[in-house]
Amino acid sequence: MVERPTTEEYAAYYEGYIQLVPEGNIIERLELQANIIPTLLSSLTEEQANYRYAEGKWSVKEVIGHLLDNERIMSSRLLRIARGDQANHPGYDQDVLMQTHPFNTYTLADLSEEYAVTRRSTILMLRRLTPEAWLCQGIVSDNPASARSIAFVMAGHELHHCSVLRDRYSLDLKL
Template identity: 35%
Template sequence: MLTIPGPDLPTFYQRYVQLLDSTNIGEELYNSIDIALTTLGNLKAAQVNYRYAEGKWTIGQVLAHLIETEWIMGYRALWISRQEGPELPGFDENLFAQQRGEDGRRLVRLVRELVQLRKSSIYLFDGLSVAQLNRTGSMDGKAVSVHQIGLIMAGHLLHHIHVLNERYLHS
C-alpha cells in the first residue's frame, strides 16, 4: 500500500488507491485517463446499452457513474481545499443511477464528457498548493485529505475500467 499524507485512508477507498503506482496526483490522473481511453476507444456505439447480467448497469450507466463521481469528488476536493466547513455528505451511486434513468446520451458524448471532466480535475489539483492538498475534511463521516481525494479519483476510474474489461468486454 502506498504511503499517503493525511489521515488513515478510509477502508472503502483503499481498493481504488491500491491500483495506483505512485502518490503523484497529476501523474495518476493523467495515467488513469490514458488507460481508460485505451478501453473506451475500442467500444462500439451499440455497446452503450449492454449489461453483462440482469440488474447490472449498462456500459452507458457505468460511464455516467464515472462522470458523476468525477464531478462530486472534484467538488469535495475544492471544498475541503478552500475551507474547513461542515461535513460533506455521501452519495448513493445506485440512487443516482435510478434518478438519472436512461438518459440517452451516446457513447461518444459520454467519453468526451469524462475526458473533459478529467482534464478539469487535473487543472484543479495542479492549481492547489501543498498546504491546500494537505487539508483534511470529512466526507460521508470519514476524514480525508485533498491529496487522498485526487488519488481516489484516479483509482476509481481504473477500478471501473477493470470492471468493464473483466465483466463487460472479457478482455
C-alpha cells in the same frame, strides 16, 4: 510530488481504491487515465456500449456515467477541503443517481466528450493546488479526509471500474 496519503487521512472504505493506485505522481496518473475511457468509447459500437454482463448490472455507458458522477462529487469535495471548508461532506447513493439519469441515451461521442471535459477540469484544479492545500483535512461522511486522499480515491475508483469493464464486459483496456 504529492505523496500517498496515510491511513489516517481517509475512511477504511477507501483503502482498496487507494491501494490500486501505483506509486508516482497522482496528477500524472490521472492524466494517463484521461486517455483510457475516450479510447475505449471510440472502439465500441452502440450495441457494445449498451451491453450489461448480467441482469440488473449497469451497461458500459452507465459505468462511464457513474465515473462521471463520482469524479464531479469527489472533485467538489476535494476543492472544498483544499480551501479549508470544514463542513461534513455527505455521502451519496450511486444507485439513486443512476436511476434518475439516462446515460444509455447518450451517444458514444457525447459521453466521451463529457468524460474528457470533466477529467480535464479536475486536472486543471489539481495543478493549481498549493503544497499546503493538498494536506488540508476535512470530513466526508463523518470520516477524516485529506485533499490528497480524495485525488487518490478518484484514480483508484476509476482503476477499479476499468478492471470491471475489462473482466466482466470483456473489453480491451490497457490499465
